[in-house]
Amino acid sequence: MEESIRIDGADHLSSEQVARRLGVRLQTVYAYASRGVLHRRRLPGRRESYFALAEVEALTGGTGRGGTGRRRPPGLSDDVRTAITLIEHDRLSYRGHDATVLAADRTFVEVVELLWQRPARLVAGPQDVDRARRLLHQLPPEASAADRLALVARACAAGTVDRHDLAPDQVTTAMGRLLATSAVTTGAVTPGDVATTDGSTPPPEPVDVPATLAGALGISQVRWVEQALVLLADHDMAGSTTAARVAASARADPYAVVAAAAGAFDSPLHGTAGRRAHRLLGALAEDPAATLAECLQDRPVPGFGHLVYAEQDPRAEFLLDRLAELVDHPLLASVELLSDRLWQRRGLVRTVDLALALGAHLLGGGSRLPEVLFLHARLVGWTAHALEEYREPPLRFRLQGVYTGPRP
The missing domain is CATH 1.10.580.10 (Citrate Synthase, domain 1)
Incomplete structure (x- = not known):
């Protein structure tokens, strides 16, 4: 049995341990967490996510070695074989x-x-x-x-x-x-x-x-x-x-x-999530302090938090880095501060919706830029x-x- 870690008196497994235990990919574990099938815990100073052993075993149809085998959590499927994207x-x-x-x-x-x-x-x-x-x-x-x-x-x-x-x-x-x-x-x-x-x-x-x-x-x-x-x-x-x-x-x-x-x-x-991210950045540009305080509350934040990425959305990081190279604008610093606070306080990664919305604010295109680019690309x-x-x-x-x- 894999070694667990005690958190608040209960045994927990790392995300990689959970993936091995359930026989699924790592991003599927993060999807379980995003949909409430599993509940994620973090420890100060560690970027790893941990999940209660009892919840993981509940997904296997039993406890410990006496479980009856893995069953698929609701709303998820590993059955579509594809050679396109990993x-x-x-x-x-x-x-x-x-x-x-x-x-x-x-x-x-x-x-x-x-x-x-x-x-x-x-x-x-x-x-x-x-x-x-x-x-x-x-x-x-x-x-x-x-x-x-x-x-x-x-x-x-x-x-x-x-x-x-x-x-x-x-x-x-x-x-x-x-x-x-x-x-x-x-x-x-x-x-x-x-x-x-x-x-x-x-x-x-x-x-x-x-x-x-x-x-x-x-x-x-x-x-x-x-x-x-x-x-x-x-x-x-x-x-x-x-x-x-x-x-x-x-x-x-x-x-x-x-x-x-x-x-x-x-x-x-x-596909239209970028609209809300665009509005958020408009509010951030007008009143950074109030917008930051509101985002730190326990509610969804447009442009932050993803189903499959645990620590970073590589698409967002690439596009945000390129924007920083192209434009010198105060909104860049505000976005960096907001991103850092949301990661430290709530463990939310910034997503490609945020990057597209920021591109609209800094390069032009208005609120429709995110979905126009997203839709034509995804075709x-x-x-x-x-x-x-x-x-x-x-x-x-x-x-x-x-x-x-x-x-x-």
Whole structure:
């Protein structure tokens, strides 16, 4: 039996010991803690997390050596086998390549090709762009990035006769069109943007997605935008990615897969979390002392605390470091102070939502920058997972409910 440590008179195990005991990955242990399945304890001067032995043994279906074996805690699954993304020991990697190294050394297109395992053709046809702008013109200004993507996907799908062809090359061609068209139509749509066709069909134009998005957001630091897109391209089985794989398992076409994923993405607990982080940083800039005091209370803090990272979100640290190199601004020092206090007092790591929100404050783009970059980046990951899921037996996510209502 592994040696435990006594905390307040009870035996506790380290996070690594818990992972070995349950037979799960380390980030799964942190997910258990985040969802309340296990309760995390910290000791002064130590960065390690500890968990009550009794709680851990309860998950194995018994106590000590007499347990009946591991059972899966609610809401978690280790059953989806994937060769795309690994999150381990607070490191993120795509197909065996550290994502922060990729962000430093590679272009966005190179990372797309790594994840899709084939050439990336990011082109926007004039007819797709025109259809998309006609639809987008009907949306109110406050429409979310996911609302807009759903309409762009519909515009692209409408002009695709072979949208149900799930061959890998067809899928990546379709998603390259969608990504490029969405980037081109990200800016505000005015009546003058809606063209009238003369019946001719100009050739599709290659799109530099990072530069196009940066231009739409009014940001001059294109390389920072590109690095953010690389780091956000995939994150294992996040909620929107799970939705994408369920749709792909039902053999939905790739446009419908993206629509399903975008629906799960459009949530303050996932893709739109950057909005609240942006508001927090606005308050921090106006009144640092009061905002800091409020954040130290026992309540969620936008941009802090993550399901799978224990000590640092590598995406956040990379982007925050680059911002410090690009800009000299008092808000940087305030964010550092807030980050240090929240880590010391509450053990909360700063997340990529915070980094994106800070980028919006320092570089421009406004409150919509976080979700615009996040959504376009993650479309790449959804495509990679759809390609992988299309190779699996169909309809494998058909779950059976546990009925709790009145019997007939």
